[in-house]
Amino acid sequence: MAIICKDNVITLKTKNSVYQMKEDRGFLFHTYYGPNVGDTDMSYLWRTIDRGFSGNPEGIDDRGFSLDTQLLEYPGYGTGDYRDYCLRVVYPDGSQVTNLKYVDHEILEGKYALEGLPAMYQGDEKAETLKITLRDIHRHVEVLLYYGVFENLDIITRACKVINQGEESVHLRRAYSMCLDFHQKDMDFIQFYGRHAMERVMERSPLHHGIQGVGSRRGYSSHQYNPFVMLAKHDTTEDSGWCWGSCFVYSGNFQAEAEVSQANNTRLTMGIHDTQFDFLLEPGESFTAPEVMLSFSSEGMGKLSRNYHKAIRRNICRGKFKNARRPILINNWEATYFGFDTDKLLEIAREAKNVGIEMLVMDDGWFGKRDDDNSGLGDWVVNEKKLPGGLKRLVDGVNEIGLKFGIWFEPEMVSEDSDLYREHPDWALKVPGHSLTRGRNQLVLDFSREDVRQYIFDKMSEILESANIEYVKWDANRHMTDVWSAMLPAERQGEVFHRYILGLYDFLEKITQKFPDVLFEGCSGGGGRFDAGMMYYHPQIWCSDDTDAIERLRIQYGTSFAYPVSTVGSHVSVCPNHQTGRSVSMKTRGVVAMSGTFGYELDITKMSEEDKNVVREQVEEFKKYYDLIQQGDYYRLSDDGTKSNYVAWQFVSEDQKESLVNVVVLRTKANPPFQFVYLRGLKAESLYHVEGTELNLTGAALMNGGYLLPVVSDDYEAVQIHLVECE
Ligand code: GLA
Numbered sequence: 001m002a003i004i005c006k007d008n009v010i011t012l013k014t015k016n017s018v019y020q021m022k023e024d025r026g027f028l029f030h031t032y033y034g035p036n037v038g039d040t041d042m043s044y045l046w047r048t049i050d051r052g053f054s055g056n057p058e059g060i061d062d063r064g065f066s067l068d069t070q071l072l073e074y075p076g077y078g079t080g081d082y083r084d085y086c087l088r089v090v091y092p093d094g095s096q097v098t099n100l101k102y103v104d105h106e107i108l109e110g111k112y113a114l115e116g117l118p119a120m121y122q123g124d125e126k127a128e129t130l131k132i133t134l135r136d137i138h139r140h141v142e143v144l145l146y147y148g149v150f151e152n153l154d155i156i157t158r159a160c161k162v163i164n165q166g167e168e169s170v171h172l173r174r175a176y177s178m179c180l181d182f183h184q185k186d187m188d189f190i191q192f193y194g195r196h197a198m199e200r201v202m203e204r205s206p207l208h209h210g211i212q213g214v215g216s217r218r219g220y221s222s223h224q225y226n227p228f229v230m231l232a233k234h235d236t237t238e239d240s241g242w243c244w245g246s247c248f249v250y251s252g253n254f255q256a257e258a259e260v261s262q263a264n265n266t267r268l269t270m271g272i273h274d275t276q277f278d279f280l281l282e283p284g285e286s287f288t289a290p291e292v293m294l295s296f297s298s299e300g301m302g303k304l305s306r307n308y309h310k311a312i313r314r315n316i317c318r319g320k321f322k323n324a325r326r327p328i329l330i331n332n333w334e335a336t337y338f339g340f341d342t343d344k345l346l347e348i349a350r351e352a353k354n355v356g357i358e359m360l361v362m363d364d365g366w367f368g369k370r371d372d373d374n375s376g377l378g379d380w381v382v383n384e385k386k387l388p389g390g391l392k393r394l395v396d397g398v399n400e401i402g403l404k405f406g407i408w409f410e411p412e413m414v415s416e417d418s419d420l421y422r423e424h425p426d427w428a429l430k431v432p433g434h435s436l437t438r439g440r441n442q443l444v445l446d447f448s449r450e451d452v453r454q455y456i457f458d459k460m461s462e463i464l465e466s467a468n469i470e471y472v473k474w475d476a477n478r479h480m481t482d483v484w485s486a487m488l489p490a491e492r493q494g495e496v497f498h499r500y501i502l503g504l505y506d507f508l509e510k511i512t513q514k515f516p517d518v519l520f521e522g523c524s525g526g527g528g529r530f531d532a533g534m535m536y537y538h539p540q541i542w543c544s545d546d547t548d549a550i551e552r553l554r555i556q557y558g559t560s561f562a563y564p565v566s567t568v569g570s571h572v573s574v575c576p577n578h579q580t581g582r583s584v585s586m587k588t589r590g591v592v593a594m595s596g597t598f599g600y601e602l603d604i605t606k607m608s609e610e611d612k613n614v615v616r617e618q619v620e621e622f623k624k625y626y627d628l629i630q631q632g633d634y635y636r637l638s639d640d641g642t643k644s645n646y647v648a649w650q651f652v653s654e655d656q657k658e659s660l661v662n663v664v665v666l667r668t669k670a671n672p673p674f675q676f677v678y679l680r681g682l683k684a685e686s687l688y689h690v691e692g693t694e695l696n697l698t699g700a701a702l703m704n705g706g707y708l709l710p711v712v713s714d715d716y717e718a719v720q721i722h723l724v725e726c727e
Pocket residue numbers: 333363364373408475477523524525526542544545
């Protein structure tokens with residue numbers, strides 16, 4: 001049993017962690033989340049003292065007892081806990097006080113699901129659900145707290161549902177997904193910030209009194225802050241120490257905050273951002289707050305990452321391509337931008353076939369009037385000037401060459417210069433009569449509207465049915481502004497942001513079900529919607545529009561904290577690189593791109609024979625290492641290059657018999673000091689053969705003595721070390 005209930009204490013147990021809560025005098029307190037302590041009642045750590053200005057709830061005759069200083073599972077607003085809260089409801093009389101009391105709980109077999117929202121599913125794992133009911137006794141607002149316990153994955157999920165059981169309508173102004181309280185404050189807050197073309201840069205800073213946090217009000221999870229955060233003890237490293245992760249399974253606005261209070265305890269909260277959030281609940285209506293995946297590791301951040309990798313790969317990603325081998329693709333974006341036609345694409349396909357590439361992806365520009373990014377979005381009709389004879393002729397041609405065919409869409413957007421917009425100007429998000437804000441000269445379609453979604457769905461289906469299309473790149477190239485929907489009354493305009501995301505999920509569910517054999521790759525100007533919510537529909541996401549291998553080291557390093565390599569869209573592009581102007585060797589570009597779904601994004605028809613031979617070798621190599629890279633355990637062996645002179649990472653097969661170490665040395669140096677890289681995850685006693693050398697070394701030697709890197713003669717040289725256990 002992963003959920004144990006003894007007296008008033010409920011303990012959730014995973015392989016390496018314990019999460020505990022306790023009901024006392026009607027309140028639901030949090031008592032512990034950390035290493036295994038069995039089912040000891042951790043409330044022995046409680047102490048009450050009479051703190052000035054921390055009030056006491058009515059009915060409790062103890063001036064030391066205040067919600068302001070206790071650890072709580074799901075704090076409501078307005079009853080004496082002045083810290084960050086999870087729930088704020090506005091009632092018809094204008095009052096905002098919610099007094100949540102424990103009612104009962106249930107333990108259920110298997111993992112709960114959330115209607116209309118992505119969430120971890122049970123799959124082949126063992127999972128149990130705890131469902132707790134809290135209720136405001138005066139207002140009849142009920143909160144159902146859901147906990148999913150994945151014992152073997154060391155993951156505990158949380159989500160909740162707020163139901164209006166009263167007779168009058170209420171407004172939800174905040175309904176977070178979870179709160180996690182700690183007794184201590186001696187931890188660091190770790191988050192992943194960024195910008196377009198430089199996403200998910202790790203930043204670690206000590207907690208301080210007050211609130212520290214990240215979030216998005218951009219409508220999507222965003223390039224700027226990722227909806228994954230961690231707390232770690234100050235001395236926690238990759239391989240040792242305690243850390244906690246909180247990963248939001250949601251793709252819209254979010255907020256993640258850590259607050260250190262007057263009593264030096266810490267509160268971590270996560271949920272939908274409450275800016276412009278106002279959900280009207282009529283009697284009987286409910287609101288579901290999306291899922292958060294929590295994990296704890298006492299063996300450092302590397303272990304925490306591997307927990308998430310496994311969980312996302314196995315219990316978030318779905319469909320045929322969760323396990324099926326994905327094709328090595330060539331995308332024409334950086335090769336041609338908007339300037340292509342059927343002949344050019346067929347030429348690329350022919351050359352690609354010669355080197356073993358398996359799929360051609362036609363990017364932006366094949367539809368409507370689209371010779372640059374100022375027009376055409378929304379008109380999903382093939383541009384016969386570029387593709388004479390239509391899509392089928394092109395796709396058949398590509399198939400005859402022996403390649404699969406993939407296509408680009410940007411379903412959620414519309415250009416003002418498009419037939420769709422001229423016909424339906426009210427389909428875009430905007431406030432009538434107001435000036436509006438353009439992004440990439442385009443507007444966002446109102447995906448909270450069923451009719452809008454249905455129209456786009458039909459158009460997209462027509463295209464996908466018109467030829468043998470086996471892959472879709474789903475893009476979204478601006479953030480939201482002017483958020484107002486023509487379909488909703490004034491009192492429901494605070495729901496648009498979330499209804500949009502629900503609409504998007506609904507669309508994605510239907511389209512992936514209708515086309516189960518199509519591989520969907522997510523994208524939002526690169527990694528602007530790189531989150532576990534999207535991974536439920538898209539098993540891979542274009543990681544960044546920055547294809548410079550050296551910049552990618554940092555991006556892919558940050559990305560690896562929560563997300564598995566199988567989700568990371570990564571390609572080799574041309575040099576000088578289009579984003580940075582930097583040139584690095586084909587080898588380095590290949591090594592970096594292989595730590596992802598792998599492909600090419602260049603004009604192969606312009607490549608030298610020598611480079612094409614390198615591509616041929618890389619394609620073979622990637623095929624050889626495919627399972628190891630996609631399914632293996634991932635170890636970071638360095639930082640992101642900020643302090644260290646190399647960036648290194650390693651894949652280890654689950655049975656620990658094979659490993660691939662990847663190193664990019666950043667700077668060549670005169671009279672160079674020796675550089676060692678210390679491997680991880682090997683069997684200490686086993687002997688490993690270092691491919692391409694005479695060396696047979698034990699795992700213990702490679703992990704403790706390290707591997708001596710060759711002396712490099714140029715900046716950014718890459719080294720790959722393949723190890724196989726000796727028979
Ligand atoms: C976004 C994507 C690119 C490319 C362009 C096309 O920026 O991230 O890869 O598809 O759109 O307009």
